[in-house]
Amino acid sequence: MTGGPNAVARMLGTLGDEWTLLIVQQALLGATRYGDFTDALPVSHSVLSARLRSLVDEDLLTRREYQTRPSRAEYPVTPRSRSLWPMLTSIWEWERTWVTEHVTPLPAMRHASCGADFSPTLTCRACDTQSTEKDVVAQWGPSGSWARSTPSTTHRRRSGERRLGAGALFPQTMSVIGDRWGFALLVAAFVGIDRFTDLQTELGAPPGTIAHRLATFTAEGILHSTGGRYRLTEKGRAFFPVLVCALEWAQRWYPDPEGPAVLLTHRGCGRRFHPALVCDQCCVRLRGSRIMTA
Template sequence: MLGLLGDEWTLLVLQQALLGATRYADFMARLPISNSVLAQRLRTLCDDGLLQRREYQTNPPRSEYLVTPESRSLWPMLLSIWEWERRWVAEHAQPVPDLRHVACGEDFAPLTTCRACGGTASEKDVVAQWGPSGSWPRSVPTSTTRRRSGQAEAAGLFPHTMSVIGNRWGFALVVASFVGMSRFTDFQRQLGAPPGSIADRLSILIVNGVFDVAGKRYRLTAKGRALFPVVVTALQWAQRWFDAPEGPAVVVTHTACGGRFLAALTCDQCAQPLRGTQVLPAEISAKSFWHSRPESANIAGAQ
């Protein structure tokens, strides 16, 4: 998961696919991306099962790229990213739209709750331990992609998210911090990352207000701790699609009820569980939005 999703172009291409882009020209029009990078990401996403390539024209040959069950099930993570950017990041050229819950008709914010007991949960309410297949060496992110250089180009709807977790080592540092790691030497030793990469990503996390540093310890700020829904939904997605025969990599316990913690996103207005097909940007009517996007009818794709 860290190697696959810890790449900003991958996240941006998936974001646009779930917003309705299907053809090569759609992605080129929506993203500040080069032809070579887009072609490589689309190929990788198809190889990894996150997109499906389908030929819609033979002369000349033309293909479209459709979301799959694997990519559609990323909607809780992408919804959590949307809410984090909307609440915590002010530096948007245009404000991130509010979210509308079609089921109750209200603008809403997603709440992270425990499926077992229904109670709300934050990073303070859970304890994470390695499962049968878990270890830091096994979880070191691997990737063959390169992040784009420079900060001049816009990163779509989620600029801070892309700079924070749109890099495999940045994503790994955030995850490690949630389980209590705070020293540079521990990050380097446990993650096995080059010192230069750790230093670079830590500086970006500090600049973006996700970490602060006191003495030799790097700790999550309130803004950083608010990434908890993003991290836990990404973890659940990973353990669903990349399961190991011997058991889960990470076991998370909800301290309030003592049960295994599985996150569910609920509407803060009607308290009902959210479905991907019932969430859309608030300024777009449900009728026009669904009609214009038959393949991927909301910001997060179908459930």
């Protein structure tokens, strides 16, 4: 079916939730059974049960019964969830570096191949050159538009959940990914749309919605306002690896028959930009299986 939600909207509809990314992260770290998740996360039984069902439906986890009396199941990861590691690694690095509100600081990441604590460096897969948002040109692809990139719904936050539950670990990331307008607004900022009226026109969101998201991003230091324009701060620009890794995952797993939603081109080599993460200590391209917490 053409004309419906594109890969970006489907990705946000799946991952735009306080708990989903954390459950997947724990699964990638080895959690498979219900008790593993409750031991690792401050999640209620009802929320965990609901998220596990949705993750199985979305092919991010597999349900495998290992005991029949009583019935007990484990939830191993799938290729779809394993390939989320670049996005999760980029989120961890951004929150660890830029978000000061964590009650307990997030630990560093260690690269098993070289044994060093590291920070991931974004590069162009085609030419292996370190890349920032200034090095990449974005344009809509055949299935791309603001309207088609916004999911109709995301999981509804309950009062206090963002700060007391999963959001306590990824608080500011979830103000972007966990909000159907927040992600679109930040992408718009990256492509240079910086005035309130232009954001409202391009995104098609109500004025109050745009005003609230701009106020949130300004308060969190992701955007700053000057002369009626909302520009990315250094902290906001540092979110770029999360965006491109999320986009790469979305377009791999939710291909549209019309073609990609977004086309990225690397200025340096002129080829399509596909992100790759390398260790800043040994300069070797990272693999998810070789990353651990320090």
